Amino acid sequence: MTTTLITGANKGLGYETARRLLEAGHTVWMGARDEIRGREAAEALGGTFVQLDVTSDSSVEAAAKTVAAAGGLDVLVNNAGIPGPFAQAEDLTAADTEAVYGTNVVGIVRMMHAFLPLLRESDEGTVVNVTSGVGSFGFAHDPERVESTVVMPLYTSSKSAVTMLTVQYAKAFPELRINAADPGYTATDFNRQQGTQTLQEGTDAIVELATRGGSGPTGTFIDRSGAAPF
Structure with a gap:
């Protein structure tokens, strides 16, 4: 049976991904900062449940020990993320940047460092x-795409970094399948429920990548329609 860990799994895309992967037969660790939720x-x-704050070394290390003691890990879904302040670009600060990148980018590096030994032991x-x-340069320059209308310097650039991290980790660890998924404009608390897609539609690409059984390409970037432009 495939064992999967999802960060930020107590609501939104993480919760729906957990629901769908459990339905597909995975054993799912649902990571969340807040223990009650x-x-x-x-x-x-x-x-x-596993307590997991991707901004904390001790939290991530403890989670890795818990998962290892239970038998290991096959699939890691790095879902946790924050939008940062909904503010004008001129009002953004260095502290805002550190918070957004600390979760969205550094959090992935922290998770990869802690869980790579388990993932490398898995056959899948x-x-x-x-x-x-919104982190895609192709979409940002396409006036036909809603992503081209978004002006959120910190969040968008952090997601560009996530996509490049994906490519670089895929090159570094060719024995793993490491890919990036764009949920699209999905109605969640993240965008104050303004998205035009359902949660199921928003998790299509995530679930697709998580259920390939360790096969298929690596270092790619997809949405629910297929390959997305970097």
Whole structure:
């Protein structure tokens, strides 16, 4: 049975991804910073809660030890992320930048460092990094795409970094399948429920990558329609 860990799994895209992967037969660790909300979410779905704050070395290291003691890991879904302040570009500060990058980018590096030993022991070692189309240079320059209308310097650039991290980790660890998924404009608390896609539609690309059984290409960037432009 495939064992999967999802960060930020107590709500939104993470929660729906957990639901769908449990339905597909995975054993799912549902990571969340808040223990009460995380346990409630895991109990509601039949997943297993693990306390996990991707901005904390000690939290991530403890989670890795917990997962290792339970038998290992096959799939890591790096879903946790924050939008940062909804502010004018001139009002953004260095502290804002450190907070957004600390979760969205450094958090992935922290997770990879801690969980790589487990993933490399698996016959189907897989990493899915949840990125965003707003970090795509192709979409940002396409006036036909909604992503081209977004002006959020910190969040968008952090997701560009996530996509490049994906490519670089895929090159560094060719024995794993490491890919990036763009959920698209999905209705979540993240965008104040303004997205035009359902949660199921928003998790299509994530679930697709997480259920390939360690096969297929690596270092790619997809959305629910297929390959997305970098």
